[in-house]
Amino acid sequence: xxxxxxxxxxxxxxxxxxxxxxxxxxxxxxxxxxxxxxxxxxxxxxxxxxxxxxxxxxxxxxxxxxxxxxxxxxxxxxxxxxxxxxxxxxxxxxxxxxxxxxxxxxxxxxxxxxxxxxxxxxxxxxxxxxxxxxxxxxxxxxxxxxxxxxxxxxxxxxxxxxxxxxxxxxxxxxxxxxxxxxxxxxxxxxxxxxxxxxxxxxxxxxxxxxxxxxxxxxxxxxxxxxxxxxxxxxxxxxxxxxxxxxxxxxxxxxxxxxxxxxxxxxxxxxxxxxxxxxxxxxxxxxxxxxxxxxxxxxxxxxxxxxxxxxxxxxxxxxxxxxxxxxxxxxxxxxxxxxxxxxxxxxxxxxxxxxxxxxxxxxxxxxxxxxxxxxxxxxxxxxxxxxxxxxxxxxxxxxxxxxxxxxxxxxxxxxxxxxxxxxxxxxxxxxxxxxxxxxxxxxxxxxxxxxxxxxxxxxxxxxxxxxxxxxxxxxxxxxxxxxxxxxxxxxxxxxxxxxxxxxxxxxxxxxxxxxxxxxxxxxxxxxxxxxxxxxxxxxxxxxxxxxxxxxxxxxxxxxxxxxxxxxxxxxxxxxxxxxxxxxxxxxxxxxxx
Amino acid sequence: xxxxxxxxxxxxxxxxxxxxxxxxxxxxxxxxxxxxxxxxxxxxxxxxxxxxxxxxxxxxxxxxxxxxxxxxxxxxxxxxxxxxxxxxxxxxxxxxxxxxxxxxxxxxxxxxxxxxxxxxxxxxxxxxxxxxxxxxxxxxxxxxxxxxxxxxxxxxxxxxxxxxxxxxxxxxxxxxxxxxxxxxxxxxxxxxxxxxxxxxxxxxxxxxxxxxxxxxxxxxxxxxxxxxxxxxxxxxxxxxxxxxxxxxxxxxxxxxxxxxxxxxxxxxxxxxxxxxxxxxxxxxxxxxxxxxxxxx
Numbered sequence: 088x089x090x091x092x093x094x095x096x097x098x099x100x101x102x103x104x105x106x107x108x109x110x111x112x113x114x115x116x117x118x119x120x121x122x123x124x125x126x127x128x129x130x131x132x133x134x135x136x137x138x139x140x141x142x143x144x145x146x147x148x149x150x151x152x153x154x155x156x157x158x159x160x161x162x163x164x165x166x167x168x169x170x171x172x173x174x175x176x177x178x179x180x181x182x183x184x185x186x187x188x189x190x191x192x193x194x195x196x197x198x199x200x201x202x203x204x205x206x207x208x209x210x211x212x213x214x215x216x217x218x219x220x221x222x223x224x225x226x227x228x229x230x231x232x233x234x235x236x237x238x239x240x241x242x243x244x245x246x247x248x249x250x251x252x253x254x255x256x257x258x259x260x261x262x263x264x265x266x267x268x269x270x271x272x273x274x275x276x277x278x279x280x281x282x283x284x285x286x287x288x289x290x291x292x293x294x295x296x297x298x299x300x301x302x303x304x305x306x307x308x309x310x311x312x313x314x315x316x317x318x319x320x321x322x323x324x325x326x327x328x329x330x331x332x333x334x335x336x337x338x339x340x341x342x343x344x345x346x347x348x349x350x351x352x353x354x355x356x357x358x359x360x361x362x363x364x365x366x367x368x369x370x371x372x373x374x375x376x377x378x379x380x381x382x383x384x385x386x387x388x389x390x391x392x393x394x395x396x397x398x399x400x401x402x403x404x405x406x407x408x409x410x411x412x413x414x415x416x417x418x419x420x421x422x423x424x425x426x427x428x429x430x431x432x433x434x435x436x437x438x439x440x441x442x443x444x445x446x447x448x449x450x451x452x453x454x455x456x457x458x459x460x461x462x463x464x465x466x467x468x469x470x471x472x473x474x475x476x477x478x479x480x481x482x483x484x485x486x487x488x489x490x491x492x493x494x495x496x497x498x499x500x501x502x503x504x505x506x507x508x509x510x511x512x513x514x515x516x517x518x519x520x521x522x523x524x525x526x527x528x529x530x531x532x533x534x535x536x537x538x539x540x541x542x543x544x545x546x547x548x549x550x551x552x553x554x555x556x557x558x559x560x561x562x563x564x565x566x567x568x569x570x571x572x573x574x575x576x577x578x579x580x581x582x583x584x585x586x587x588x589x590x591x592x593x594x595x596x597x598x599x600x601x602x603x604x605x606x607x608x609x610x611x612x613x614x615x616x617x618x619x620x621x622x623x624x625x626x627x628x629x630x631x632x633x634x635x636x637x638x639x640x641x642x643x644x645x646x647x648x649x650x651x652x653x654x655x656x657x658x659x660x661x662x663x664x665x666x667x668x669x670x671x672x673x674x675x676x677x678x679x
Numbered sequence: 680x681x682x683x684x685x686x687x688x689x690x691x692x693x694x695x696x697x698x699x700x701x702x703x704x705x706x707x708x709x710x711x712x713x714x715x716x717x718x719x720x721x722x723x724x725x726x727x728x729x730x731x732x733x734x735x736x737x738x739x740x741x742x743x744x745x746x747x748x749x750x751x752x753x754x755x756x757x758x759x760x761x762x763x764x765x766x767x768x769x770x771x772x773x774x775x776x777x778x779x780x781x782x783x784x785x786x787x788x789x790x791x792x793x794x795x796x797x798x799x800x801x802x803x804x805x806x807x808x809x810x811x812x813x814x815x816x817x818x819x820x821x822x823x824x825x826x827x828x829x830x831x832x833x834x835x836x837x838x839x840x841x842x843x844x845x846x847x848x849x850x851x852x853x854x855x856x857x858x859x860x861x862x863x864x865x866x867x868x869x870x871x872x873x874x875x876x877x878x879x880x881x882x883x884x885x886x887x888x889x890x891x892x893x894x895x896x897x898x899x900x901x902x903x904x905x906x907x908x909x910x911x912x913x914x915x916x917x918x919x920x921x922x923x924x925x926x927x928x929x930x931x932x933x934x935x936x937x938x939x940x941x942x943x944x945x946x947x948x949x950x951x952x953x954x955x956x957x958x959x960x961x962x963x964x965x966x967x968x969x970x971x972x973x974x975x
Contacts, residue, residue, distance in 0.1 A: 129975075255973075296975070299971055299974040300974055300975075309967060309970060312965065312967055313965055314962075314965075315962025315965055317760070317958075318756060318759065318957065320752075338951060339950060341965065342951040342952075342957070342960055344760075344949060344952065348752060349781055349782065349785040352749065352752070353749075353751075353782055354752075356745065356746065356749045356752035356753045356756075357752045357753065357755060357756035358756065359745075360745075360754060360756030360757045361756040361757065361760040363753070363757060364756065364760035364761045365760060365761065365958040366761075366957050366958050368756070368760075382749075383746065386745055386746050386749075390745075476975070479971065480968075480971070483968075488962055488963055520958065521720070522720060522721055522741075522761055522763060522764060522958070524718070524720045527719060527739055527740065527741055528741065528742070529735055529736055529744060530743050531736070531742070532728070532744055532746060533744065538690065540690065540691055540736060541736065
């Protein structure tokens with residue numbers, strides 16, 4: 088029997104909408120089992136979102152993995168926790184205040200001491216994790232696997248879905264490893280069935296599976312693979328590590344050369360070199376590494392070499408908070424340069440957009456022989472979400488490679504006086520690549536003439552600068568307009584970019600159920616900025632609220648700079664945490 | 680057959696100072712390309728910033744004139760993207776031993792099959808004569824209030840310890856030897872490095888052509904075996920000195936092939952390019968459905 092869940096705070100009632108949280112010391116496989124739970128709920132047909140918090144440590148320190156699942160579409164995490172799995176006492180101390188009154192608290196009484204007065208309304212689920220691992224002959228580090236089995240038993244009455252996932256995940260490691268994992272998690276499952284049947288108010292009803300479960304960084308990498316990336320030079324840095332590791336995992340299958348350069352300076356210069364040589368290439372980094380790449384960005388611009396760079400924001404400056412989220416690099420990526428040069432900056436707001444806009448970035452980069460920066464953040468990159476398989480597949484099949492004016496070998500052969508930087512109507516010149524006979528050219532960082540020869544005359548400098556910027560005018564004409572979500576004549580228009588899309592859409596959904604109509608203007612392309620459309624929407628809005636994850640309102644100031652529009656309200660957050668829908672709902676209520 | 684005329688740029692000519700050592704290196708490089716009969720469109724000269732890095736402007740091959748200190752990573756990636764190309768880095772001592780030193784070390788240890796030709800004039804010429812990482816100890820110029828107390832970088836020792844598999848020193852005053860060294864370097868399968876002493880006639884008043892003529896010798900005349908790494912280190916350590924010259928002492932500067940070994944290249948370890956050059960591989964309709972299946 089399904090029972091109606093009552094959310095503790097401002098969440099709307101739903102048939103099934105719960106949040107599961109596991110916490111423990113780093114090194115206890117919290118991340119692994121979190122991902123497994125997400126996969127289980129995905130296979131059961133639910134909409135899933137996960138969110139992690141962890142320090143920049145390999146062992147020790149506190150890891151927390153939130154998985155929210157619902158039978159209606161959800162966009163992000165929420166505040167209240169319905170099931171807390173505590174692998175240690177610290178988890179209870181840190182997360183006790185997040186629990187709903189009806190929450191279940193799962194822990195091993197032999198490891199974690201809980202006072203009888205601590206939980207007055209919640210239900211305690213005492214499971215001897217350590218003892219159960221011993222019984223099946225598993226290592227003590229596998230208490231996480233027991234916890235998964237136990238958690239599933241609290242939510243769903245069948246072990247087979249979890250078993251299938253464990254077999255898929257550990258398939259390559261052989262029968263022994265599979266059997267150990269299955270036995271260990273089944274021990275947890277059986278223990279709950281035997282001792283705690285009926286304790287949970289949540290009962291998942293299986294629905295037909297339409298979704299897959301994917302992370303933001305994975306989506307970026309998969310988009311790149313579909314777009315034909317052939318070369319990646321990525322120095323590890325949170326939160327883009329999964330771009331590197333995902334590309335690396337498929338490097339042999341798709342013949343992609345994936346290299347770890349000695350630093351980000353080498354990374355960006357390698358990506359430029361590979362692109363100059365004619366292959367689609369990518370660099371990825373976070374703010375600190377991006378700072379090192381800056382001179383290279385100008386090189387790509389000056390030589391008109393196509394370049395795609397992913398920037399994953401985290402709180403700076405300096406080392407800042409390496410494993411947390413932030414949106415404080417807006418102004419940085421828009422302006423990072425010495426001298427003026429055109430660039431495209433695109434900020435995907437969810438996994439599907441991450442996939443789609445990276446694919447598009449490769450086309451734009453080659454078509455306009457321009458730098459494209461894909462601006463993301465930790466929240467998007469390291470979170471996972473369900474994504475409708477059919478949506479993803481239609482993006483995949485609709486994608487057409489466009490390499491712009493890159494010459495084929497045959498075309499190059501016909502050249503008699505090839506000019507790499509030929510002046511054209513749209514500013515884009517035919518591009519030869521090394522190896523092409525009659526396409527010989529020097530691509531140089533000096534200011535140059537049409538042939539590519541250094542030239543410092545007043546006229547050539549001005550004309551060549553104008554030529555490069557003409558390309559940006561051409562880009563502006565073809566970019567899709569910003570997207571509006573929600574009712575056209577809403578009583579409030581929220582404006583934002585990037586991953587704030589997720590909690591904003593969730594908040595709008597909740598507010599709608601309360602009868603409050605709010606819409607969301609998502610600016611996807613931050614440069615060239617769609618000033619006319621944005622201004623038109625903003626001036627037509629009844630009330631405006633700009634939301635962003637930084638201290639100084641960088642995005643707000645960009646909108647104002649480009650449109651002249653002055654926002655009446657803003658909501659900023661810069662504590663390393665993402666926005667929560669509850670916070671947005673509260674902010675909106677305060678304004679209406 | 681590739682001829683010198685094929686490599687000629689008709690719309691410009693070198694603007695180095697009259698008598699500059701760069702002219703000799705320029706001629707030697709073109710001679711090497713001709714003697715190896717390389718198709719000009721299959722050669723890429725990758726340079727940094729400085730007088731020497733302008734060289735690609737005056738040779739009719741593909742060229743990429745990048746950032747100061749950064750030609751190496753660009754060149755490595757060009758080679759990985761299209762290993763049918765002959766990739767030659769042309770840079771100065773500021774590029775390779777100052778700004779881009781780490782790239783030099785990493786490219787050497789990877790043993791990527793590119794050639795690195797360093798024009799080493801032991802000074803920053805283009806910025807009008809400041810000391811470089813290769814400037815001899817005790818030299819005084821406009822950037823140092825007192826004679827420099829910094830020991831110079833030893834490029835040959837550095838290359839040896841970094842794992843370069845072809846290491847030579849040339850001299851811009853001996854085009855015949857420089858041409859031969861460049862031919863051997865380009866032919867070498869792996870990371871080849873030719874440190875070329877190239878006097879700056881305008882700003883380096885110490886390390887002049889005449890100064891070098893009195894000090895250079897060819898290692899082969901002393902029966903040096905380039906396979907002998909210990910002896911190669913001894914030769915490398917004999918100059919430049921990490922101390923001031925003693926009274927009456929005169930430097931002996933080895934030229935020629937100082938070290939050579941065979942070791943698998945970076946490219947050899949990349950199965951993704953073993954059957955087809957990266958740039959030749961089609962990117963149309965890449966099917967990622969099997970990845971999606973793993974995410975279900």
